[in-house]
Amino acid sequence: ETGVTQTPRHLVMGMTNKKSLKCEQHLGHNAMYWYKQSAKKPLELMFVYSLEERVENNSVPSRFSPECPNSSHLFLHLHTLQPEDSALYLCASSPNRNQPQHFGDGTRLSIL
Amino acid sequence: KQEVTQIPAALSVPEGENLVLNCSFTDSAIYNLQWFRQDPGKGLTSLLLIQSSQREQTSGRLNASLDKSSGRSTLYIAASQPGDSATYLCAVNTGGFKTIFGAGTRLFVKA
Numbered sequence: 007e008t009g010v011t012q013t014p015r016h017l018v019m020g021m022t023n024k025k026s027l028k029c030e031q032h033l034g035h036n037a038m039y040w041y042k043q044s045a046k047k048p049l050e051l052m053f054v055y056s057l058e059e060r061v062e063n064n065s066v067p068s069r070f071s072p073e074c075p076n077s078s079h080l081f082l083h084l085h086t087l088q089p090e091d092s093a094l095y096l097c098a099s100s101p102n103r104n105q106p107q108h109f110g111d112g113t114r115l116s117i118l
Numbered sequence: 119k120q121e122v123t124q125i126p127a128a129l130s131v132p133e134g135e136n137l138v139l140n141c142s143f144t145d146s147a148i149y150n151l152q153w154f155r156q157d158p159g160k161g162l163t164s165l166l167l168i169q170s171s172q173r174e175q176t177s178g179r180l181n182a183s184l185d186k187s188s189g190r191s192t193l194y195i196a197a198s199q200p201g202d203s204a205t206y207l208c209a210v211n212t213g214g215f216k217t218i219f220g221a222g223t224r225l226f227v228k229a
Contacts, residue, residue: 010161012161037215039215046221047221048122048218048219048220048221048222049207049209049219051216051217054215054216056215061214061215062214062215062216096161096162098162100215103213103214103215104149104150104211104213104214106150106152106164106167107152107164107217108164109154109161109162109163110161111159111160111161112159112160112161114159
């Protein structure tokens with residue numbers, strides 16, 4: 007139990023579908039992150055929210071849309087994805103900037 | 119632009135051996151460096167965090183060192199066990215919320 011819970015654990019979707027990934031943290035942290043992990047590539051930071059405000063957006067295509075309704079919940083809304091978007095999507099949280107991050111177990115996404 | 123490199127990409131050792139994993143980074147202006155472990159199909163588990171002002175951190179059989187001037191960190195694992203088999207990731211915090219990860223070293227410890 008890491009304190010960061012991601013659902014679903016696995017998701018298979020077609021390119022025309024719309025789905026959402028969910029992340030919830032029970033650690034009282036103020037910052038939450040979305041990362042993409044593709045095979046044989048380093049983790050790529052996608053978005054960072056601090057106190058529900060987006061503070062980092064690393065040139066992510068608009069087909070990925072984050073939402074942070076409160077400091078405990080983070081969503082990643084997906085629509086019209088491409089096959090190259092198949093990856094492990096990891097959520098993390100940290101108390102604040104420059105602080106160690108705690109990770110969830112990820113959502114394995116497959117695009118058909 | 120900060121880049122993080124981990125060598126070797128994969129390593130296979132017999133049980134009981136001491137081993138060293140390497141991490142190098144191109145920009146010495148870092149806040150901290152963190153070593154993680156990732157098991158297949160799982161998220162990342164934090165092993166050790168070294169602040170930029172520190173030279174090393176120890177936890178059980180693990181010891182991590184940091185040399186900012188040369189842009190290097192090592193993770194030393196003593197008396198390796200089959201349960202240590204996993205991918206080990208090095209991550210550098212460059213300030214604020216940005217963390218740059220290496221591609222990892224995949225370790226296999228043979229019983």
